[in-house]
Amino acid sequence: MLLLVLIILLVILCLIEREFDRKVEQDIPEENCRKCGKNVATDLLICPHCSSLLREHCSCCGHSKLIAYRHCPWCGANGGEARDHYATS
Ligand SMILES: [Zn+2]
Numbered sequence: 001m002l003l004l005v006l007i008i009l010l011v012i013l014c015l016i017e018r019e020f021d022r023k024v025e026q027d028i029p030e031e032n033c034r035k036c037g038k039n040v041a042t043d044l045l046i047c048p049h050c051s052s053l054l055r056e057h058c059s060c061c062g063h064s065k066l067i068a069y070r071h072c073p074w075c076g077a078n079g080g081e082a083r084d085h086y087a088t089s
Pocket residue numbers: 033034035036037038047048049050051052
């Protein structure tokens with residue numbers, strides 16, 4: 001009887017652990033490296049697989065932005081120059 005309870009507890013623990021692992025995996029957002037196509041965490045500056053640059057710092061506001069983005073998602077700067085419709089409005 002005690003053995004049965006222990007086995008049930010172990011199974012429940014395993015299930016909780018698996019669920020936790022899945023949640024942890026989901027919590028880390030990933031994107032594909034543009035060069036090698038492998039999954040890399042979104043907050044990385046350089047791909048750990050092929051060492052290509054994934055992000056650069058916006059020359060306008062200093063936030064890191066994806067190389068793939070033309071405009072900085074933080075300040076709207078385009079290639080280092082702030083868009084003037086923000087300044088005129
Ligand atoms: Zn890569």
